Amino acid sequence: MEDKRQRARVQGGWAGPVNNRAASRAASGTSSHRNQAFASTTQSRVRREEQLPPERQFVFKAPEEVVRRPPEPKRIENQGVYEISTSPSGISRIHLIPGFIDLNEADWMFEQLLQEIPWRQRTHIRQDLSYDEPRLTAWYGELPYTYSRLTMKANADWHPLLTMLKDRIEDFTKHSFNSLLCNLYRNEKDSVDWHSDDEPELGRNPVIASLSLGATRMFEMRKKPLPEENNDFTYVQRVHIPLDHGTLLMMEGAAQEDWQHRVPKEYHSREARVNLTFRTMYSDSEAMRT
Ligand SMILES: O=C(O)CCC(=O)C(=O)O
Numbered sequence: 001m002e003d004k005r006q007r008a009r010v011q012g013g014w015a016g017p018v019n020n021r022a023a024s025r026a027a028s029g030t031s032s033h034r035n036q037a038f039a040s041t042t043q044s045r046v047r048r049e050e051q052l053p054p055e056r057q058f059v060f061k062a063p064e065e066v067v068r069r070p071p072e073p074k075r076i077e078n079q080g081v082y083e084i085s086t087s088p089s090g091i092s093r094i095h096l097i098p099g100f101i102d103l104n105e106a107d108w109m110f111e112q113l114l115q116e117i118p119w120r121q122r123t124h125i126r127q128d129l130s131y132d133e134p135r136l137t138a139w140y141g142e143l144p145y146t147y148s149r150l151t152m153k154a155n156a157d158w159h160p161l162l163t164m165l166k167d168r169i170e171d172f173t174k175h176s177f178n179s180l181l182c183n184l185y186r187n188e189k190d191s192v193d194w195h196s197d198d199e200p201e202l203g204r205n206p207v208i209a210s211l212s213l214g215a216t217r218m219f220e221m222r223k224k225p226l227p228e229e230n231n232d233f234t235y236v237q238r239v240h241i242p243l244d245h246g247t248l249l250m251m252e253g254a255a256q257e258d259w260q261h262r263v264p265k266e267y268h269s270r271e272a273r274v275n276l277t278f279r280t281m282y283s284d285s286e287a288m289r290t
Helices: 002-004 020-026 032-051 103-116 160-173 286-290
Strands: 080-085 093-095 123-125 129-130 134-141 145-147 151-152 181-187 193-196 208-214 219-223 237-245 246-255 261-265 272-278
Touching: 002 103, 020 129, 103 160, 103 272, 123 219, 160 181, 160 208, 193 286, 237 246
Parallel strands: none
Antiparallel strands: 080 093, 093 246, 123 129, 134 181, 145 151, 181 272, 193 261, 208 246, 208 272, 219 237, 219 261
């Protein structure tokens, strides 16, 4: 037993008996003595292992480690229809149409919207603190629009260019819209934070048509985590879509129920960008039926 305790277990087999003279020289002597002692024990161990039948030789297997990594964001930049997920609430679909408005037209439309839309700065109140939204907005439609406890009074008089764009988008998409949220990002510091367009007045599975003019900005989407993830977004699926001058983006199906989106601030300077999101708003009782 004593002898056993003195021996070290090495790579699955018992090491040979310690060479006492070499060991005591190694303990008290110079480093070259110590190296010699180490070499001789290693050699005797290798010799011993060579003598073991293969089934008794130790084979090192690294433990299978479960490493969980956040998935790489999927980048969507080409024209097409993309099913970005199929559950838990059904199919979430993105339809991207770069160049929906050609560049020359997009240039004058952008200038006109910049000058002629009644852009307003809105203020939010969160935990009794008020702060300015990091962008300017305007709301068109028959009904006021409430989000983040802020109600926007509707502009009933649509600018003729907005009516023309609404008609063009309706023709192309075969969906009709009665409301429009206009966003003006003055520069790279303007943004919109993570949210879903899931207000009850939009009904279930709303179709949102979003037209971008001006500077290219990244539109980011992230999937809402399952309940067992306790609201932790670390490992959720992500989609990045660069939205440039004249691009139309459609979000459909469960894209609001199962996903959130944002336009983050940028670290490099950006010119202004106008974004128009066309939607359909229902009165309370209509929304209950959709
Ligand atoms: O500017 C954008 O592309 C997105 C705007 C947006 O998320 C919104 O109006 O709800």
